[in-house]
Amino acid sequence: MLGLKSCLAILIGYVVAVCALFSSKGRNPSLNNWEKLKDQKYSTLDNFGLTGHSLLQFFQDNLAILGFSEEKVHHKRSSFYYDVFKEYILRGANSKKCSSANSAIAKLNKDVNPMPVHSHNDYWRKLPLFEGLAYGARSTEADVWNIDGKELAVGHNEASLDPVELTLDKLYTGPLSKILDEVNCQDSFSNSKNGVFFNSPETSLFFYIDFKSDDNELTYKLLMQKYFKPLIDSGYLTYYDMKKEEVSWNPITVILTGNYPTSLEVLDNGNDDGYFNSNQRFAFLDAPLLDLEPKYSNLSVTTTVSFNELMRHCGSDHWKVLLRGHIGSDEITCAKKVIDEAHALKLTTRIWGAPTWPFNTVKTISHQIFHDLGSDLLNLDDMFMASSLI
Known part of the structure; x- marks a missing residue:
């Protein structure tokens, strides 16, 4: 984190730059000068090398300065924070620069290791997609609604939808395509693509x-033909090889739920191939974790269950575990057997709905889910708390 003196120095520098523009150009500086000022601000920020949580915190603390603009602010997401952060993160990608070291992914998580966390209701975050990536969450999600067969809007319910700005393309597939292009623009001796985690480019993001x-049939058609086709053409999506009968992993792995x-x-558009x-x-x-069949080894790479369903399957329930503050030995033995069976089918397991309070209980149960049960992913809402648990 930056110290107070460093932040004050940046603030003073920006104020001086703004005053200089006004004094030399009167009260109506040209757009070109404002763009130069903006570029100067972002270049200065680049030099600090902030990444992960430190970068998110810096933007929140200095938003008024970083977002200073001649133009009237237009909140594309009803969030000035999102607009300014997205502009900064995608600045290099939008300019078609080819530098992994200075890429959007480097800015987001250069010093962050992927963590086995699913960014639950990711689209509700202040920074959809970007916040989860900044913390290293291995999995994200978007709820999609079919709007007149033309757009897929993202939101939890119909009342909150915005089919113009809050779409799957603008929040997820568009940014993903740009940031992946930025780290896959150089010739490589390997056929594999670099993914969205700087320290672990081989790790696929579950989407x-x-x-x-x-x-749902029309929604799926839109997904494949409009939203995922560019990612497919670039070789960024994991796929099941129907001839070899095996999974070929790539930077993004799409899961339907x-x-x-x-x-x-x-799923195959009426084709055998x-x-x-x-x-x-x-x-x-x-796949449903408590109702697995052999067919899922070809149709799925993940399987999910709620914490309460898993505990009830093992003769307990969510509230008993919460009051006790930990998962009991009999519950662990039972649940681990279920998860081991999923792993035998080469499926990644995900558990949702585990206790979210108090902190010590969350920490204890999260540790047990990962280390005693052997689950691969856990739904968590608070990314900062998740980073302290793992």
Whole structure:
């Protein structure tokens, strides 16, 4: 974190720069000068090398300065913080620069290791996608609604939808495409693509798409043809190789959940060789952990269960564990057996709905879920708390 003196120095520098512009250009500086000032601010910030939580905190503490602009502010997400942060993070990607060391991913998580956490309701965060990546969350999610068969809006319920600004493309697939292009722009001896974690480029980001609309077939069609096609063409999506009968891992792994279609006729667009006739299936089903079948080894890479369902399967429940403050030995033995069976099918396990308070209980149970049960992912809402638990 920056000290008070450093922050004051930056503030003074920006004020001096602004005053200089006004004194030389009167009260109406040209847009070109404002763009130079903005670039100067961001270049100065680059030099500090802030990343992860430190970068997020710095933006929140200095938002008024970093977002200083001649133009009237237009909140594309009803959040000035998001607009300014996104502009800074994607600045290099938008300019088509080819430098992994100065990339958006380097800014987001250069000093952060991936953590086995699912960014629950990620679109509710102040910085959808970016906050989870800054903390190193290995998994994220977006709830999607089909708007007149033309757009997929992201939101928890219909009342909060904005089909113009809060879309899957603007919040997720567009930024993902840009930041991945930025770290895959140089010739490489390897056929593998670099992913969204600077310290672990081989680690794939699980991207859960939660279907909310009734017409799930049309939603799936939009997903594949409009939103995921650019990522597929760039080789960024994990796929199931239908000829080799194995998974080929890439930077982003799409998981369908919620009201998703399950028919292979829909998933493969009526073709025997995949949606795009390439012998590849680019979306995986989120398998039910307590009702696994052998078929999921070909259709899924993840399996999910709620904490309460898992505990009830083991003769207990959420409240008993919460009051006790830890998972009991019999519960661990039972739950671990379930998770081991999923691992035997090569499925990554995810648990949601575990206790979220008090902190010491959350810490104890989270540790048990990872180390005693052997689960791979845990839903958590508070990324800062999650980073202190793992």
